[in-house]
Structures are given as structure tokens and as C-alpha cells.
Amino acid sequence: MSNPVLHVWPGRWGLISLDSHCLAAALYLQLTIPGHFSVAECTNPDVSPSGKLPFLTDGMHSVSPLASIIKFVSRRRLGESASDSGTYLVNNLDVELTAHERAQKAAWCAHIESQIGDLLGHAMYSMDVNWRELVHPTLASVLSIPQRYYVPGRIRETYKPRLEASELWDVPGEEAEEKPKFGEKKKEEPKEHQFKRVFQRERVLDKARDCLDIYARLLGQKRFFFHDRPTTLDVVLASHILLLVNPPYPDPLLKSLVTDSYPELASHARSVYSIAFPSSESYPALASHEQSSLRALIPSFKFPTRSSIARPEVAVEHGGVDILTWGWIALAAVGTVGFWFLNRPSRSLLYVGPEAEEEESEVLLDADEDDG
Amino acid sequence: MSTTTTTSSFLILPAPLRAFLATFPLHTYPPISARPAHARPTQPTIWIHPPLSDLLSADVECLKWQAYIALRGVTGVRVRGDVKAEGGVGGRLPSLWVPVPLGLEGKEGGEGEGELLPAHLIPAWVDREKRMEGKEGGELEGYRDAEARDESRAWVALLEGTVHSALITFHPTSTTARISSIAATLTPPPAPLTGLASLFPPYGAHVPVAELELKYAEAVGALSERLGGDKWFLGSESPTPLDALAFAYLHTILHTPAPAGQLRTQVTRRVNLVAWERRVSGAVRAAFVKADEV
Numbered sequence: 201m202s203n204p205v206l207h208v209w210p211g212r213w214g215l216i217s218l219d220s221h222c223l224a225a226a227l228y229l230q231l232t233i234p235g236h237f238s239v240a241e242c243t244n245p246d247v248s249p250s251g252k253l254p255f256l257t258d259g260m261h262s263v264s265p266l267a268s269i270i271k272f273v274s275r276r277r278l279g280e281s282a283s284d285s286g287t288y289l290v291n292n293l294d295v296e297l298t299a300h301e302r303a304q305k306a307a308w309c310a311h312i313e314s315q316i317g318d319l320l321g322h323a324m325y326s327m328d329v330n331w332r333e334l335v336h337p338t339l340a341s342v343l344s345i346p347q348r349y350y351v352p353g354r355i356r357e358t359y360k361p362r363l364e365a366s367e368l369w370d371v372p373g374e375e376a377e378e379k380p381k382f383g384e385k386k387k388e389e390p391k392e393h394q395f396k397r398v399f400q401r402e403r404v405l406d407k408a409r410d411c412l413d414i415y416a417r418l419l420g421q422k423r424f425f426f427h428d429r430p431t432t433l434d435v436v437l438a439s440h441i442l443l444l445v446n447p448p449y450p451d452p453l454l455k456s457l458v459t460d461s462y463p464e465l466a467s468h469a470r471s472v473y474s475i476a477f478p479s480s481e482s483y484p485a486l487a488s489h490e491q492s493s494l495r496a497l498i499p500s501f502k503f504p505t506r507s508s509i510a511r512p513e514v515a516v517e518h519g520g521v522d523i524l525t526w527g528w529i530a531l532a533a534v535g536t537v538g539f540w541f542l543n544r545p546s547r548s549l550l551y552v553g554p555e556a557e558e559e560e561s562e563v564l565l566d567a568d569e570d571d572g
Numbered sequence: 573m574s575t576t577t578t579t580s581s582f583l584i585l586p587a588p589l590r591a592f593l594a595t596f597p598l599h600t601y602p603p604i605s606a607r608p609a610h611a612r613p614t615q616p617t618i619w620i621h622p623p624l625s626d627l628l629s630a631d632v633e634c635l636k637w638q639a640y641i642a643l644r645g646v647t648g649v650r651v652r653g654d655v656k657a658e659g660g661v662g663g664r665l666p667s668l669w670v671p672v673p674l675g676l677e678g679k680e681g682g683e684g685e686g687e688l689l690p691a692h693l694i695p696a697w698v699d700r701e702k703r704m705e706g707k708e709g710g711e712l713e714g715y716r717d718a719e720a721r722d723e724s725r726a727w728v729a730l731l732e733g734t735v736h737s738a739l740i741t742f743h744p745t746s747t748t749a750r751i752s753s754i755a756a757t758l759t760p761p762p763a764p765l766t767g768l769a770s771l772f773p774p775y776g777a778h779v780p781v782a783e784l785e786l787k788y789a790e791a792v793g794a795l796s797e798r799l800g801g802d803k804w805f806l807g808s809e810s811p812t813p814l815d816a817l818a819f820a821y822l823h824t825i826l827h828t829p830a831p832a833g834q835l836r837t838q839v840t841r842r843v844n845l846v847a848w849e850r851r852v853s854g855a856v857r858a859a860f861v862k863a864d865e866v
Contacts, residue, residue, distance in 0.1 A: 251763030251778035303794035311729035317759045358761040365756035
């Protein structure tokens with residue numbers, strides 16, 4: 201029985217992956233089935249069933265994203281002993297939680313993914329200087345040519361609607377202004393822009409404080425949120441906090457807030473990570489992930505839902521290329537091919553052998569003589 | 573002026589063309605007269621997306637505020653469902669017409685002027701109404717303690733994230749789905765249908781349906797478990813904003829017509845949620861009266 205393979209974005213900044221959900225999946229698997237899975241660094245999310253990383257492959261099964269992976273691993277029996285119910289239970293980090301605690305855990309995880317996920321999205325994709333000098337170059341460095349030229353921008357664009365709805369998009373950073381060219385006088389920033397910038401940063405900080413205060417109070421002096429061992433809640437929070445505090449952000453607005461004002465949350469996250477991976481040797485085995493950058497250029501066109509097709513407003517948000525445009529292009533292509541087929545030239549290529557050539561030349565000579 | 577006159581005298585339309593143009597305009601609508609001041613409602617009136625059957629809006633956002641008003645104990649609020657979203661403040665519904673302005677943003681409140689409030693000012697208006705009655709909500713917003721207030725934030729995120737995503741994905745023709753965007757609701761955001769790495773421009777949203785179903789079932793189970801046999805969520809003695817939000821989602825899921833009905837089944841399997849929704853539904857309906865539609 202082969203071990204499952206977890207496909208994640210490559211690791212950076214001292215972490216096993218540069219994405220919060222990939223990091224959470226790796227932590228969860230390492231805490232539940234250490235040594236029984238391997239990790240494959242993947243840079244093409246299109247091969248995942250959900251179009252996003254992480255995804256887990258186990259024989260013929262392929263599951264994604266995080267919630268489905270956790271469910272799959274929790275119900276998977278290790279080894280050959282299918283009747284070993286003890287092993288079955290060990291795969292679930294939340295097995296010791298009561299029904300009441302499990303209900304609370306579901307709510308807290310949703311809160312982390314939406315609220316702290318937005319803060320993380322803001323730090324990585326919205327703050328211009330962080331994007332320009334850290335996140336974009338990092339993503340470009342892990343991608344192959346030609347994807348490195350357009351995939352980072354597309355990833356950033358997917359976060360835009362969500363962050364705009366949360367009022368966390370387009371907040372200028374401290375060093376966002378461009379350097380003046382040689383001999384060019386530096387333009388003075390209008391006062392109203394300065395005020396706007398300061399107030400926007402304050403608003404982000406207020407939002408972050410409101411959210412992080414809750415977790416600081418919830419954790420209190422405890423090592424973990426429930427009982428004495430990490431649960432899914434600890435893993436999900438740690439994966440988000442680690443990506444806020446570990447990368448060397450050029451504009452460390454939220455990183456400084458967490459490390460200075462909420463050191464207990466930072467140490468909780470590091471504690472969860474060090475329990476899962478006490479040293480770099482404890483990282484799971486690396487599996488190879490065969491991927492061709494040229495194959496990735498052709499979309500796989502997964503049509504998983506009726507809803508995703510039936511939602512016109514989503515299509516409008518993405519550059520105005522709607523289904524009718526694609527239909528028109530397809531129709532034009534079919535029309536061109538059809539026209540060529542119906543009106544193709546009557547010439548055809550024939551192989552003419554040497555004997556036939558001679559015969560043909562004789563016939564041509566006879567014809568010339570007749571004409572003459 | 574003289575130039576115009578001279579020019580016009582040179583340009584004489586041919587008779588057939590003149591006859592053709594004389595037929596326009598084809599129809600002239602009568603002028604719309606502004607409503608007289610005395611026709612302004614004297615009672616607070618909430619503008620909502622049209623209800624499915626009676627007084628409660630088919631849109632979760634509108635229903636949430638209706639439930640909030642009702643559960644805070646304000647009664648006699650009129651309901652209008654004939655106003656388009658563009659007519660609301662900021663192009664959104666709900667909006668609340670109040671006969672006495674709140675007096676925020678430097679405006680002086682005066683009798684007879686009235687003011688149209690956006691949704692986020694509804695709590696301030698309710699607070700004023702309750703202050704007049706001598707009842708005020710404290711810092712705990714009606715929750716038992718600070719811990720319960722913190723926990724309420726998590727349940728709000730669960731409802732507005734997981735349950736909302738499921739609602740707009742599985743009921744794509746509902747009012748809520750028409751005015752919501754899945755790309756702005758899901759975290760992490762969905763990948764484009766055409767993929768991230770392909771040469772094709774990004775199009776559509778690849779919604780992870782299986783995961784949404786899984787998380788939705790877990791969310792409804794968690795809600796049922798947390799409510800238990802309590803009168804209100806989180807063991808509060810009186811209704812809280814979380815109760816208003818939970819009611820809005822449960823009512824919408826239970827009463828929105830859907831061919832498949834996966835969402836409804838998850839709720840109907842939990843007896844306590846169905847009974848709670850039915851009880852709160854009666855209380856919310858009682859707070860509203862139908863306005864005469866203009």
C-alpha cells in the first residue's frame with residue numbers, strides 16, 4: 201500500500217510551504233500520520249481537483265482542498281490492518297474534543313480563515329511594497345518559464361474581490377512611492393494622500409487588533425486552545441500566524457503588530473510548528489512531482505459545478521471575456537475550417553515514380569509534336 | 573442668434589422627412605409629480621428586496637436587519653418591497669426611512685423632515701428608540717459575558733462565510749445569490765475555471781463544491797449543537813445580533829424554493845433548529861406591517 205502524497209507550494213522563509221493552507225495541511229498530516237506520507241513541491245495548481253493547492257493523491261484518489269484532505273486522512277486507515285479501529289482514531293486531531301468543543305472549533309476555524317486570512321492576504325497581496333519586493337519575486341522564483349511572468353499576477357488578482365469587500369485592498373505602504381529618476385525633482389505627495397494613507401494604515405491595524413485580541417484572550421495562558429495537544433484549530437491559526445511573522449516583509453506593518461503586541465500568538469504558532477517538525481530532518485520525504493510548463497499552458501477546462509457556470513457576475517469580474525466571446529471564437533474557427541474544406545483547391549500531391557515520369561515526358565513530347 | 577436664424581432658413585427639410593419626424597415622440601408620458609410632503613410616512617419604514625410571500629425579505633442581508641429590529645423590541649415598522657436597490661442609500665438595500673432624523677454627520681434632527689438611513693446606521697436608530705423607552709444595550713451587546721461576545725464573532729464568520737457561500741452556490745437563482753459574489757465570499761478565493769497557469773485569460777470561478785457541501789454540513793451541525801435546547805444562541809437570556817443573523821440564514825434556507833434542496837435537508841434533520849426558526853419567525857413577523865405600495 202503506497203503512502204499518500206501531499207502536493208504543496210514550495211517552502212520558503214523557513215517554512216515547509218509559502219501558502220497558509222498548504223502549511224496547515226502539512227502540519228495536520230505530520231501531526232496525525234508522520235512517516236506515512238510524502239510531500240511533493242508543486243507549482244501548477246491547475247492539476248489539483250479544486251484548481252488550488254494543496255491536494256492529496258493516494259493511489260487513484262485525489263482530494264482537495266484542506267477540509268476534504270482532513271476528512272480523507274481522518275477516515276483513512278493506516279497500513280494493511282483495515283479492521284484496526286485504534287489506528288483509525290489516531291488520524292483525527294480532534295478526536296478528544298467533545299461535541300460542544302467540535303462545534304466551537306468549526307466556528308473558530310471559519311473565523312480564522314476569513315478574518316486572519318484577510319489580514320494575511322492584505323500583507324502579501326495588497327500592500328504594494330510587500331508584493332513588489334517580496335511575494336512576487338518569491339512566486340516568480342519557484343515558477344518555471346513562461347508561467348513566472350503571469351501566474352503571480354493572476355494569483356494576486358484572485359484575492360482582489362475578497363480584499364476589496366473587506367476594505368483591505370489598495371492600501372499604500374510606507375515605501376510605496378517610486379524613486380525619482382536622475383535629475384528629476386521628487387514630486388511632493390499631496391497632503392490629502394498622506395492623511396488618507398495614515399488613516400488607512402490605522403484602520404488596518406485596528407481591524408487586526410480587534411481580531412487578534414480575541415485569540416489572545418481565548419488562548420490565555422494555555423499552551424493550546426483545547427486540552428494539552430494541538431487540534432485543527434491550533435494548526436489553522438498557526439499556519440496563518442507563521443506566514444505573518446516569518447517572511448521578511450519590507451513593510452512589516454502586521455508582522456510588527458503580532459510580534460510586539462501578541463507574542464503569545466507568535467510563540468503558540470512556533471510551538472505548533474516545532475512539535476510537528478522538531479528539526480529540518482523531521483520533514484516528510486520529498487516525492488517528485490512531474491510537471492511540464494508547456495503542458496500547463498493548455499487549460500484543462502474543469503466544469504465542476506452547475507453554479508459556477510450559471511453565475512454570470514463572476515465571469516464579468518474576470519476581464520470581460522465571457523462565454524459568448526469564447527463561443528464566437530469557436531464558431532469562427534469552425535467556420536474557417538469548414539470554408540477551407542468546402543472550397544479547398546482541387547490540386548493534390550501525387551508521388552510520381554521515375555518510370556511514370558519518363559512515360560509522362562514521352563506523352564508531353566508527342567503532344568508537342570502534334571501541336572507543332 | 574442671427575447666424576442660427578440664417579442657417580435654419582437655408583435648411584429646409586423635405587416634406588416626406590418632415591412628415592416622418594412629425595410622428596415623434598410616439599408617446600409622451602405624463603409628468604411625474606413629486607410626492608407631497610404630507611404623503612411622507614409618519615412611521616419608520618424599511619425598504620427591502622421583495623419578500624417571498626409576506627413581510628420577510630427573500631434576501632439574507634435585508635432579513636438580517638429586519639430580524640435585528642424585531643428582536644431588539646421595536647415594533648410597528650412598515651415594510652416596502654417595491655423599491656429597487658438603486659433607490660437605497662449607496663445603491664443597496666435595506667434602507668430605513670425614519671420620520672425623525674438621527675442627527676448624525678452634522679445634520680440637525682427635526683420633526684417632519686425624515687431621513688433615509690443606510691443599514692449600518694440601523695443599530696444607532698434602534699439604540700435611540702430604546703433610549704426613549706429607557707432600555708439600552710450594554711457593551712456586551714446582550715451576550716452573557718465577554719467570552720460569549722468573542723465567540724459570537726466566530727459564529728458570525730461561520731454564517732457569513734461558509735453558510736453564505738453554500739447558499740449562493742447551491743441556490744444560484746435566489747435573491748441573495750443575484751447580489752452576492754462567490755469570489756468575494758470564499759476564503760481562499762476560488763481559482764479561475766480556465767486555470768492559473770494556462771495561456772487562456774482567467775475566466776469564471778472554479779468553486780470547490782464538494783468542500784462547500786462538507787463545510788456546510790459541518791456548520792449546520794455545529795449550529796445545532798451550540799444551540800442545544802437554549803432559548804437563544806450562546807446561552808443568552810435575550811436575543812442578540814447573532815440570533816438575528818442565524819435566523820436570517822435558517823429562514824432563507826428553509827423557505828427559498830430550490831429544486832435540489834440539499835441545504836434544506838441539512839437543517840430539517842436538526843429538530844431544534846427548525847423549531848427555533850419557527851418560533852423566532854413569528855416574533856419577527858409581528859414587528860412589521862405592510863406599507864401601502866406606491
